[in-house]
Structures are given as C-alpha cells and as structure tokens.
Amino acid sequence: xxxxxxxxxxxxxxxxxxxxxxxxxxxxxxxxxxxxxxxxxxxxxxxxxxxxxxxxxxxxxxxxxxxxxxxxxxxxxxxxxxxxxxxxxxxxxxxxxxxxxxxxxxxxxxxxxxxxxxxxxxxxxxxxxxxxxxxxxxxxxxxxxxxxxxxxxxxxxxxxxxxxxxxxxxxxxxxxxxxxxxxxxxxxxxxxxxxxxxxxxxxxxxxxxxxxxxxxxxxxxxxxxxxxxxxxxxxxxxxxxxxxxxxxxxxxxxxxxxxxxxxxxxxxxxxxxxxxxxxxxxxxxxxxxxxxxxxxxxxxxxxxxxxxxxxxxxxxxx
Amino acid sequence: xxxxxxxxxxxxxxxxxxxxxxxxxxxxxxxxxxxxxxxxxxxxxxxxxxxxxxxxxxxxxxxxxxxxxxxxxxxxxxxxxxxxxxxxxxxxxxxxxxxxxxxxxxxxxxxxxxxxxxxxxxxxxxxxxxxxxxxxxxxxxxxxxxxxxxxxxxxxxxxxxxxxxxxxxxxxxxxxxxxxxxxxxxxxxxxxxxxxxxxxxxxxxxxxxxxxxxxxxxxxxxxxxxxxxxxxxxxxxxxxxxxxxxxxxxxxxxxxxxxxxxxxxxxxxxxxxxxxxxxxxxxxxxxxxxxxxxxxxxxxxxxxxxx
Amino acid sequence: xxxxxxxxxxxxxxxxxxxxxxxxxxxxxxxxxxxxxxxxxxxxxxxxxxxxxxxxxxxxxxxxxxxxxxxxxxxxxxxxxxxxxxxxxxxxxxxxxxxxxxxxxxxxxxxxxxxxxxxxxxxxxxxxxxxxxxxxxxxxxxxxxxxxxxxxxxxxxxxxxxxxxxxxxxxxxxxxxxxxxxxxxxxxxxxxxxxxxxxxxxxxxxxxxxxxxxxxxxxxxxxxxxxxxxxxxxxxxxxxxxxxxxxxxxxxxxxxxxx
Numbered sequence: 096x097x098x099x100x101x102x103x104x105x106x107x108x109x110x111x112x113x114x115x116x117x118x119x120x121x122x123x124x125x126x127x128x129x130x131x132x133x134x135x136x137x138x139x140x141x142x143x144x145x146x147x148x149x150x151x152x153x154x155x156x157x158x159x160x161x162x163x164x165x166x167x168x169x170x171x172x173x174x175x176x177x178x179x180x181x182x183x184x185x186x187x188x189x190x191x192x193x194x195x196x197x198x199x200x201x202x203x204x205x206x207x208x209x210x211x212x213x214x215x216x217x218x219x220x221x222x223x224x225x226x227x228x229x230x231x232x233x234x235x236x237x238x239x240x241x242x243x244x245x246x247x248x249x250x251x252x253x254x255x256x257x258x259x260x261x262x263x264x265x266x267x268x269x270x271x272x273x274x275x276x277x278x279x280x281x282x283x284x285x286x287x288x289x290x291x292x293x294x295x296x297x298x299x300x301x302x303x304x305x306x307x308x309x310x311x312x313x314x315x316x317x318x319x320x321x322x323x324x325x326x327x328x329x330x331x332x333x334x335x336x337x338x339x340x341x342x343x344x345x346x347x348x349x350x351x352x353x354x355x356x357x358x359x360x361x362x363x364x365x366x367x368x369x370x371x372x373x374x375x376x377x378x379x380x381x382x383x384x385x386x387x388x389x390x391x392x393x394x395x396x397x398x399x400x401x402x403x404x405x406x407x408x409x410x411x412x413x
Numbered sequence: 414x415x416x417x418x419x420x421x422x423x424x425x426x427x428x429x430x431x432x433x434x435x436x437x438x439x440x441x442x443x444x445x446x447x448x449x450x451x452x453x454x455x456x457x458x459x460x461x462x463x464x465x466x467x468x469x470x471x472x473x474x475x476x477x478x479x480x481x482x483x484x485x486x487x488x489x490x491x492x493x494x495x496x497x498x499x500x501x502x503x504x505x506x507x508x509x510x511x512x513x514x515x516x517x518x519x520x521x522x523x524x525x526x527x528x529x530x531x532x533x534x535x536x537x538x539x540x541x542x543x544x545x546x547x548x549x550x551x552x553x554x555x556x557x558x559x560x561x562x563x564x565x566x567x568x569x570x571x572x573x574x575x576x577x578x579x580x581x582x583x584x585x586x587x588x589x590x591x592x593x594x595x596x597x598x599x600x601x602x603x604x605x606x607x608x609x610x611x612x613x614x615x616x617x618x619x620x621x622x623x624x625x626x627x628x629x630x631x632x633x634x635x636x637x638x639x640x641x642x643x644x645x646x647x648x649x650x651x652x653x654x655x656x657x658x659x660x661x662x663x664x665x666x667x668x669x670x671x672x673x674x675x676x677x678x679x680x681x682x683x684x685x686x687x688x689x690x691x692x693x694x695x696x697x698x699x700x701x702x703x704x705x706x707x708x709x710x711x712x713x714x715x716x717x718x719x720x
Numbered sequence: 721x722x723x724x725x726x727x728x729x730x731x732x733x734x735x736x737x738x739x740x741x742x743x744x745x746x747x748x749x750x751x752x753x754x755x756x757x758x759x760x761x762x763x764x765x766x767x768x769x770x771x772x773x774x775x776x777x778x779x780x781x782x783x784x785x786x787x788x789x790x791x792x793x794x795x796x797x798x799x800x801x802x803x804x805x806x807x808x809x810x811x812x813x814x815x816x817x818x819x820x821x822x823x824x825x826x827x828x829x830x831x832x833x834x835x836x837x838x839x840x841x842x843x844x845x846x847x848x849x850x851x852x853x854x855x856x857x858x859x860x861x862x863x864x865x866x867x868x869x870x871x872x873x874x875x876x877x878x879x880x881x882x883x884x885x886x887x888x889x890x891x892x893x894x895x896x897x898x899x900x901x902x903x904x905x906x907x908x909x910x911x912x913x914x915x916x917x918x919x920x921x922x923x924x925x926x927x928x929x930x931x932x933x934x935x936x937x938x939x940x941x942x943x944x945x946x947x948x949x950x951x952x953x954x955x956x957x958x959x960x961x962x963x964x965x966x967x968x969x970x971x972x973x974x975x976x977x978x979x
Contacts, residue, residue, distance in 0.1 A: 149805075152809030154805060154808065154978040155977040170416055170417060172812035172814065173812065175812040179810050180809045180810035181806075185802065186802055186803060187806075188803060189735075190735055190739060191734065191735065199731050200807075200811070202723070203724055203728070203807065203811045203812075203813055247806060420816055421971055421974050421975070425967070428964055431960045431963040431964045434960050435964060436927070438953055438956050438957040438960055439930045442930065442950065446904070481908065
C-alpha cells in the first residue's frame with residue numbers, strides 16, 4: 096500500500112463574476128509515493144504544487160478523482176494524526192510562545208499530556224531553537240518561524256511529513272540545517288513529500304522527483320537513474336577558429352571564448368568531428384560524455400506546451 | 414466525504430429547528446416585554462433628551478416613535494384600558510423630533526382628547542400639542558381645525574372653538590366651511606349638525622386608518638342619538654294617544670306609524686324598555702349618549718373580557 | 721473530541737487576552753463608566769440614574785465592538801494567515817470542532833471582559849451610593865442580558881467571517897446589531913403594512929436577531945424589577961439564535977475551499 100496515492104485528482108476553479116471561465120489548476124494527477132521515500136515535487140511558481148498539497152491536506156476539495164494517504168480517505172481523522180504539514184511561509188499565533196504553540200498542536204494531535212514537555216524539548220533541540228521557547232512568536236525572525244513550522248510538523252512523530260517550500264526564505268546555513276533535518280527524518284523511516292522550485296535541494300535529498308508544470312504532471316524520475324543516464328551526446332572542446340565552419344557543418348553550435356571553442360554533438364558524429372578538427376589544423380582539447388542532470392530533465396519536461404484553460408461553453412460553440 | 418455530508422445534514426437540521434424555536438421564543442419574549450410596556454413601567458426620556466441624542470437622525474427616530482405611538486395606543490385600546498399615560502409623552506417626543514409630522518398632531522387631537530377607553534381623556538394636553546403644531550406649521554390651516562375641534566368636542570368651549578376656526582379660515586388655502594364652522598359655533602347652532610360636519614370632515618381629510626375608523630364610529634353614534642331621539646318622540650305621542658307606551662316597536666309598525674321595524678346602524682332592531690328607547694348592543698356602539706340602558710353612563714362602557 | 725474543542729477554545733482565549741487592543745477598549749469603557757460620575761454631579765438628584773444609564777450603555781456598546789473586533793480578527797486572521805492550514809490540514813480536528821472551539825474561546829474572552837467592566841461599574845456605583853441596595857441586584861440582570869448580547873453578536877461575527885473578508889464581516893455584524901436593536905420597532909412597521917409586503921416584512925422582522933429584548937437598561941435605572949420569565953426566555957432565545965448562527969457557520973465552513 097503506497098503511503099500517498101492520488102488517482103486522477105483534478106481541481107478546477109470558476110473564475111470571474113459574470114461569464115464564468117473555468118481555470119484548471121490541476122489536471123488528472125495520478126501518482127504514488129511509497130513509505131520511506133523522500134519525494135520531491137518540482138515545478139515553477141504557480142505550477143500547481145501548493146494546490147496538490149492543499150488537496151492532500153483536505154483544505155480544498157477535488158473536482159474529480161480521489162486521493163488516499165496511508166490507505167485512508169483524506170478526511171480520516173486517524174490518518175490526520177499520522178501526518179505533519181508545513182505550509183508555505185507559515186505564520187503562527189503572534190502572542191503565543193513556541194512552547195505554548197507546540198503544546199497546543201501536540202494536544203490537538205493527541206499527544207498525551209505527560210509526554211508533551213519531553214517531546215517539545217526534543218523537537219526544539221532538533222530544529223536548533225533550544226532557548227527561544229519562551230519568547231512570543233511575533234518576535235521571531237523568518238528563519239526561526241520556518242523552524243518552528245517544521246517543529247510543529249514533527250512534534251507528534253508523524254509517519255508522513257508534507258513540506259511546502261521548506262527552504263524558502265532561509266539563508267544557506269538555515270537551508271543546510273533543514274536539509275540535514277530532512278535527511279535525519281528519512282533515516283528514521285519517515286516518508287517525506289516536499290515541494291520546491293530549487294533543484295539543487297531536490298538533488299541532494301530525493302529518491303524520486305515529480306515535475307509539474309501548468310497543472311500537469313510532466314514526468315517522474317528516479318534520481319539515481321537520472322544520474323546514471325548518459326544522454327547520447329558528447330561535448331567537444333577545441334582550440335582554433337579554423338575548424339569552426341567544419342563543425343558547424345556537422346550540426347554543432349559552438350560557443351567561443353577567444354580561440355577556445357565548445358560544442359555539443361551526438362555521439363555518432365564523434366569520429367567525424369575529430370577528423371574535422373585535425374583536417375583544419377585545430378587542436379583537440381577534450382571530449383566528454385554529457386550526463387543528464389536534474390536541471391535538464393526538469394527543463395525537458397517543462398517544454399511541452401499545452402493549453403491550460405478549458406474554453407468556456409460559448410467559445411466551444413463558436 | 415460521507416463524514417462531510419453527515420456533518421452538513423446534522424448542521425442543517427439543527428439550524429432549521431433552532432430557527433423555528435427561536436422565532437417562537439422571540440414571540441414569548443415580545444409578549445413579556447409588551448406587558449411591561451402596558452404596565453407603564455417603561456421609562457420615557459424627555460423629548461429634548463431624545464432630540465439631542467438622535468445625532469441628526471431625527472426623521473428616522475420620529476418615524477420610530479410614531480410607530481410606537483400607534484402600537485401603544487392600539488395595544489391599550491385593544492385591552493380596553495383606561496390608562497394612556499404614555500401617549501402624550503410619546504407624541505411629544507415624536508413631534509419634537511419631527512415638528513412637521515402633521516398626522517401626529519391630528520392623532521393627538523382625537524385620541525389624547527377623547528375619554529377613556531377611547532382615548533387618554535386629556536383634552537388640555539391635546540390642545541397644547543396642537544398649539545405646538547400650529548407654532549411649528551403656521552401655514553397649516555387644518556391644525557386650526559383640529560384645535561377648534563378639541564375645544565368644541567371635549568372642552569365644551571364653543572367660543573374658543575369658534576376663534577380657532579376663524580383664525581384658521583384666514584390662512585390662504587383654507588376651505589370655505591372653516592368660516593361657516595366659525596359662524597355656526599358662534600351662534601350655538603344645532604349641535605348634531607355641527608358634530609356631523611366636523612366628523613365627516615375628519616373622515617374625508619385624514620389618511621390615517623385609526624382616525625378614519627374613529628370618525629366612522631362617531632358618525633354612527635350621532636346617527637343613533639338622532640334616531641333614538643326621534644323614536645322617543647314617536648313613542649311619547651303614542652302614549653299620549655293610547656295611554657301607554659308600546660310594548661315593542663312592532664306595535665308602531667302595526668299601528669302604521671312606521672313602515673318597517675326601526676333598526677340601528679349595526680342592524681339590530683331598537684328596543685323599548687320601560688318606556689325608553691334602547692339599543693340592543695350598547696357595548697358595540699361607543700360614543701352614543703342616548704339609548705343606553707339605565708344606570709349606564711355614556712363613557713362607562715363595560716370591558717369586553719379579553720381571553 | 722471535547723479535548724480538541726477545549727484546546728482550541730483555550731488557545732483562542734489566550735490569543736485574545738494577550739492582544740493589547742483588547743485592554744485599551746476595556747480601559748476606555750471603564751473610563752466612561754467613571755466619567756459618568758462627573759455627569760451625575762452636574763444634574764442633582766439623579767446621579768445613580770445617569771451612572772446606570774451611561775455606564776451600562778458604555779459596557780454594552782464597547783462590548784459589542786470588542787466582540788465584533790475580536791471575533792472577526794480571530795477567525796478571518798486564521799484563514800488569511802494560514803494558521804488554519806496546520807490546524808485543519810495535519811491534525812485530527814474536524815472543521816465543526818474548530819468552529820465550536822473558536823466560539824467557546826471567544827465567548828469566554830467576552831465574559832471575562834464583561835466581568836472586568838462590571839467590576840469597574842460596581843466600583844463606581846459603590847463610590848456613589850456608599851452601599852448596595854436590594855434594587856442593585858437587578859443591575860446584575862441587566863449585565864447578564866448584556867453578556868447574552870455579546871454571545872449573540874459573537875456568533876454572528878463568527879458566521880460572517882467564515883465566508884467574508886474581515887472588513888465586510890465587521891460591517892455586517894455591526895449592521896445586524898443596529899437592526900436588531902430596533903427589532904421591536906421593525907415589527908411595528910411591519911404591522912402597519914398590508915398585503916404581500918406585510919408577510920415579507922413580518923418574516924424579516926422575526927428573523928432578525930432580537931437585540932432589543934435584551935435592553936433593560938432604562939428599567940434598572942429606575943429600579944424596576946425584571947421578571948424571571950423574561951430572564952429565562954431571553955437566555956433561551958440567545959442560545960437558540962446562537963445555535964442558528966453556529967449551524968450556518970459549520971455548514972459554510974464544511975464546504976469551503978481554502979484557497
């Protein structure tokens with residue numbers, strides 16, 4: 096049984112006052128995340144990442160399709176006690192202290208009274224806020240708030256943790272701390288689903304990534320596989336403008352820095368390229384196979400253009 | 414999803430039930446509060462206080478107070494109460510807030526002046542109210558009419574009444590009969606005629622339901638008084654002729670004195686008791702001064718038991 | 721279930737009580753109560769009456785403002801600022817539990833407020849009259865009715881903030897208060913209309929929250945007793961109408977998409 100599962104999950108909004116147009120925020124999303132996985136949900140801003148998370152959290156209702164977490168329906172209260180959520184740019188009650196907040200949340204999640212203090216101490220230490228527990232939250236910096244956010248997401252020791260842009264607004268040190276924390280949680284066997292538009296974070300942490308753009312899931316990839324994959328292309332670096340024309344003839348688009356040229360070609364043209372350089376008395380500097388990076392995978396998947404608004408009935412009728 | 418539906422259904426059911434019950438409850442509360450009002454325990458601030466507190470929304474407050482006047486009088490009248498202490502203060506507040514609310518002065522001229530249970534029985538206060546109205550609305554000749562009416566009907570002062578009608582008649586736009594009324598009153602002309610003219614005028618010129626209804630009752634009472642006098646005259650002559658009063662009015666009919674059995678405006682036949690003409694249901698004819706059973710005073714109408 | 725509602729209520733109460741604006745309003749109300757003592761000195765012989773009238777009116781009005789202000793702030797703010805996401809999204813809290821918890825917390829806050837203002841009021845009264853009379857007991861009834869008003873207005877404010885922006889909710893709630901204060905006159909107006917308008921007007925007049933019935937300030941200023949029946953039925957009405965508002969709030973909240 097997957098930890099998180101969506102089946103043809105869709106969300107459409109009616110926008111506008113008079114002539115209501117439908118805006119499809121999410122098209123038929125079907126994905127599954129296994130227990131113990133760290134799943135990265137990648138996409139540019141406005142792609143539908145937060146919409147997906149809100150659907151999973153039961154904060155908005157799907158127009159079609161369904162989702163299950165831990166095999167249970169989205170509204171199942173037992174399941175809700177097993178998950179934690181950090182929303183984007185969290186904000187908490189101004190006048191409470193971190194300890195009071197965590198105590199409140201722990202209570203709501205069903206953590207028994209006697210365990211709470213201990214857990215709060217542990218969690219505050221984990222998110223590197225051991226001393227700030229008695230200050231009111233309105234005095235917290237953004238980074239501290241983010242950490243409190245993570246604290247409230249894990250205070251009740253959930254099985255699955257959902258994070259929406261967990262690194263946003265953090266400085267490099269903060270980001271590293273959060274990354275380490277996620278790594279540690281993974282090692283505890285927790286499932287982690289987090290959305291981000293920063294690829295390097297995903298690269299270090301995730302087992303699998305899904306790419307979403309304009310409401311559609313463009314692709315899912317296993318990062319390990321992506322790292323291994325060779326794209327079938329090579330990168331040639333040579334010295335000498337004389338070979339330029341010949342290389343262009345082969346289909347390359349060289350970049351020049353002074354006399355140093357660099358171009359990418361498909362692997363089969365490697366021999367022809369080497370000949371071209373030698374024949375034109377240029378000097379070969381290096382030949383390297385090109386690896387698929389996450390960025391490439393990401394950008395590839397983003398490229399397909401598909402209309403995002405379903406035309407209204409009047410337009411179809413025209 | 415089904416939990417969501419369950420909650421929605423329970424909540425809807427609770428909403429509807431609570432709403433219905435709350436309206437029922439509100440009605441009970443209204444009755445309890447209403448009783449308090451009718452027991453004269455509601456404190457009424459002075460007219461000037463209200464005016465100062467009204468923050469410029471005087472017109473609206475005047476309307477609100479006018480509504481309260483009508484409610485108050487209606488409620489009291491329905492219960493045949495004899496106490497109308499709040500009527501004058503309420504009218505004072507209403508007219509202080511909106512001095513041009515003519516209907517309030519007209520209402521007061523009738524219902525403040527008439528004897529209980531048809532009114533507050535305070536014609537002086539009524540006169541004061543109308544004089545205030547005249548001061549605030551010097552171009553309104555009808556208010557002089559109201560003033561004259563009070564003097565004549567309730568204060569039994571035909572001279573002041575005549576003066577009022579005369580002054581009113583001099584205002585541009587006043588109708589001709591104002592002069593006629595002034596003259597008639599000065600000459601102590603026939604009372605019934607005068608009264609009939611007055612009440613007919615009121616009926617025709619007012620738009621207020623209560624005022625019109627009251628005028629109709631008055632005119633009916635006038636008719637009854639006239640008919641009773643007339644019939645009394647008839648049976649006196651009958652007695653002179655035959656040595657005794659007829660035992661019932663059908664004897665008059667048989668004897669050819671009248672074509673049909675005389676009926677009062679409500680449709681009941683007139684009765685003869687001990688040589689006097691009486692109406693069958695005096696409690697349904699307020700304001701009559703003749704044809705009442707012995708021992709019953711004109712203003713002493715028994716209460717209809719309210720249950 | 722109760723534990724969660726209680727936790728939300730306590731949290732709401734705590735958040736409200738620590739908000740400084742609340743204190744300002746309460747202090748202001750107490751000041752007005754105190755200042756009425758000065759007015760009393762000016763008009764001889766009716767100091768107590770003025771104190772009661774002005775004091776209770778101030779408590780009533782400020783209390784309503786506080787109720788609306790806090791009520792809306794605490795719910796709309798939660799929705800706007802996404803604290804709601806963490807409470808509802810990843811916790812076994814049902815949406816209706818959230819509404820009930822909020823309502824309980826807000827009502828508790830207002831009762832405590834009213835308590836402080838009442839203390840100020842009775843202190844002023846004691847200063848004026850130097851001892852309490854039997855009739856002063858009715859002042860407590862008047863204050864109780866004022867608290868019932870708060871409960872009602874809180875329920876309304878809560879209802880409006882489940883679907884409306886903070887500003888609009890405040891306006892609606894205050895408008896309902898004003899209309900409800902004139903509910904008895906509204907019924908009078910309705911009684912004077914005829915025909916189809918009459919049914920519509922009467923229906924409306926009975927559905928509007930009956931704030932007018934809770935106003936016994938004039939009576940207690942004249943030491944007039946309030947009937948026990950009225951206390952009972954007013955309490956019942958407040959509970960029923962609050963239930964109406966809360967049920968509606970639950971229905972709306974249950975269906976709402978939190979964008």
